[in-house]
Amino acid sequence: MDINIDGNSRDHMAGSMIDRKLYQCVRQHNIDEYFKTLVQRPLAEKLVTPCGNTLLHLAASYGTDEVIAYLTEEFPSLITTTNSQQDTVLHLAAREGMACTAIKDLVKSEPSLTRKTNTKGNTPLHDAVIKGNKEFAVFLASKDPVVAYYNNKNGRSPLYLAVENGNKNGILDDLLKSIKREDGDAPPKGKSPVHAAIEQRDIGILKKIGEAMPELLRLTDEEMGNSLHYASSIGFLEGVQFLLDKFHNGAYGRNPEGNYPIHLACKSHSVRVVKEYLKEFPYPKEFLNKKGQNILHVAAESGKGNVISYILKQDAKLVEPLLNEMDEDGNTPLHLAAGYGKSVAAFVLVRDKRVDSSAVNNENLTPYDLAEQQSKSAEEKFDKANEMDGQHHSKDVEYGLKNSTAENSTDSTSSQRKDKAFDLKRDTKKSSPKHEGLINYFGMVTTLSILYIYSRPKKSLSWHFTVTPGLIISQAKEESKNRIGNLLVVAVLVAGVTFAGAVQLPQLRDNNYSSEHHPESNSTITASRYSSYENHLFQRSWFSWLLS
Template sequence: MSSVGYEAINIDENSIPRDHMANAMIDSQLHECVRQNINTEEFRRLVQQRSAEKLVTPCGNTLLHVAVSCGSDNITSYLAPTFPSLITIQNSQKDTILHLAAREGKASDTIKSLAESNPSLMRKTNTKGNTPLHDAVITDNKEVAKLLVSRDPEVAYYNNNNGKSPLYLAVEKGKKNGILDDLLNLGASFAIKSEDGDALPEGKSPVHAAIKQRNRDILEKIGKEKPELLRLTEEEFGNSLHYASSIGFLEGVRFLLTKFHDGAYETNLEGNYPIHVACKSHSVDVVKEFLDIFPYPKEFLNKKGKNILHVAAKYGNSSVVRYILEQDQKLVAPLLNAIDEDGNTPLHLAAGYGRCTATFLLVRDNRVEHFIVNNRNWTPYELAEDFSKRVEETYIKTDEMPAKERKPIDSKNSTPAHEIKGKEVDSNKMDTKEASTKDEIVVWYFDLVMTLSILFVNARPKKSLKEIFPATGLPMSKLRKEATTRIGNLLVVAVLVAVVTFAGVIQPPQLRDNNNSSDREFNSTTYTASHYSTYENLLYGYLFLDVGALSSSLLAALLLLLPSVTHPRFQIATVWFSVIMVRLAIYMMFGAMLFSARIALIGSHRSLLTISITGLAVVFPSIIPLSVSPVHLKVLLHYIYYYLFFLFIYSSWWLPHKLSDLKKKHNL
């Protein structure tokens, strides 16, 4: 068989270069011999003549690499003992022969022999940091993986450049190929804590991989075969309980609390216990699981002195806040008004971070104190007010920033972080060093305004309105400039109102002509004497209001055109009077519109339409009084935002939770 194969390939000796080189490329004929596993005397002679150690492929593979990759056992069994130096040579990617066997070959007798006689090969890593076992797991090569882990079990815990061990990769792939079972059953045990207290091995925890997949079956298998792995930590995520709590994996938390109970008393790099991390997530069930086992939440304080209600309020997890507030009074009382190291209560944190729903839940609870001051002597309202001003100033600065300064920020879709941060930062938005985008600032500011309005309505400071909304005086130069601008704007509005009302005087509204033959089939209204009487009365009202609006707007325009307006002594008074006249003209326009609409509906039986138009014309302009101070306007806006919160935010959050409670109550 070998001779036939050799004659078919017909190696030409003359085609072999004989010049002395550091390395020579394996030609296609030699490669074909290796690939077809043809081990003849002629092949051996040519290999020895060519110096096998210097024969390589473009990516640095030796003949032994090619033989192992192709599964050519006859060639492999010849080359390995004849040229032992080939066994340890690595190609350009630093792959050994075992790497190629793991990716492409099989666990032949020759490979087994090589693994046993050269144990160091199993710990060699390539440029990716992968050992042969890594590659066997990645390619689902169960046969080679079982061979390697049986010869050197500790390799299952070696981490590659991404911090992933073969065991971690096997957990990612799951139990379907059986490699995970082999690694757990044959894997070596190791001490989780070394003498200096560091966790071993470092890198990504296989338990975290199982938690990420929410796979309790794998968690239980790890807990049964290698329970010490449950104690592994990751720098970014903490221990396994921290990570399961952060993603709201309830089944995983339940299992870990039975097998790794002590993990609940460990803190992560941020100084948070797993119960704190659970309060960051939106899973109330995970928080409930912790409180069922640890019914003393006041004992869990992170490194900043925050309890679980602090954390839930800070991150705006309204469902968790609601659940905590509904618990037994003895359990909740120590949490409600507790202060952290900055003197902040849970209400301070909810208010300061613009968590409107959490703020509403806390401020509506009679047990929560509204006027506790923190270390900066600020109440929750004052903290929210200060932070909303900071965000507003940041938005204005970003909007007014010169193009050259804004370009590098816009290229990253961010604004300078120090401009939007308060004295404390939020892990969702502010704990990161990257700043928020301009659009995010707008949305965030809206939440802050909602929160401020909730506090204004329910926890208003014990001060007068003038103290809450102090008037900010402007320099005389700015006042004059502003007055000049307002004169121009008022003049434009006054002239526009005059033009519209003048057109209304020239062509007042008329009754529809029912005698027009072209409209008879569409209009069957018949006007009576009472209809004409009503029309006359409405027309008088319309003309009175329309002419009044015309007169008021013309008076305002004439006043603004007087030469004395430019004199500082008369400027402010003239602007103030003109504003009143223009407002009066606009109100009269609304009234004229009402009378015009009523004239158009005479004889109509559409009472609902009549009522709607009348209500719109009467109610809408009466929302804002004729003369309103800036203080009253701010109070009005707070109430508007408060009711918008009820309409769009609280209702959409409250209804699903109420339905869920009813289902639980009736066991549906």
């Protein structure tokens, strides 16, 4: 909510500069004949500092009552004049911590000043809160309470900033007392102060807001949904418990993506938050997002194996309606874990005997089929990213190694196939496409390995040990030997890859998380952090054999 009031803004450099003598007079609260001589019409209205502050701006910043009173009476046009940053005299008074009598009288005589915004979209109340100017902030809020909800260009209101600043100087407490809203008032828009308290995981401030202005608990953020959505998404247990008590209906609201708070709880790593929801709502099958997905769907898609394990241990009447349900695309939770390369989630689900691993989705694909399809796609994407990375490297470094194009050429046809089942989205802003492809590749190869063991269409043991009719004895022995060898290779390699995936993937996740906080380290990430070159070649050969 950006409200601006037209003022007498001007080209400040066209005015005359305020000299040292006038500065001293303002600073010393000195209004004598000498000062009045220096300040003559029409010169006074054009006198400015390099950044466009008028004499009244200076007087406001120094809190000189006498000078402010004299200038506002003699030169009223200065009251609404702004500097180069569109600051009024109230902005400077708010930032400098000056709440002198003359300034307060100015607010009373010119109330529109409280809503005037500068180039940052801040009102004087914004600046007072940011600077911790408690006295002036409370005064402004008492004179024009609605301004406490005005959003600056960053979408932050003074009330939000008071929470974000951790109730600096107790400003939040006083604001909550000063800005009581009347029944029927339209709810404020923009970033909710409740969301700010949740972001800081400050249950104390959250309770203060709930006690003083419980209606704020119901505010909805355009991106994050209501307060329960946000608290659930970050796994803030105390916040969820408090909000379920004070804002119970929030659990029945969907966020912009179509998810209920219980879905977001299952996307987080907090089993305790999920437990809280299941205790309050022991009928999770009733909560379907706009894609028709239940809580197991979203947990599987997000790869939250710990959450899935907890849900599967609950009462059978609660769990069984979730296990094999299909979303609007016909995907079961196992389909989603398989298609998104969530190996731990796939492992937990596929080992549960109640899960139907042979179910087909709308594309007539089983979870194994989908994992196989997505694995090929992941390999193609990694090959392409690797080739592009090699081309870039060769341009920058003359002696750079050239990437082999043998595998890429053989897969050129399959790389053009469109993947209709999934569009795996990756945030490539944090790392290079090559490293993103490597992460995706490891996830898919581990998931496919798990499903290969547990849900691949089985061949009978007689197939493995029966010799093809018509072969001579020596050839029959060789064929049997190869099949037995293959079985041993599968047993050893799958176990190794599964273990490596369980260890490496969480590390990759942690590396990505830390890179969000240290973006400058992204440029130094190399493939050696994930695996050695030799180990990578070994896994690639195993993966190619698995897909054959």
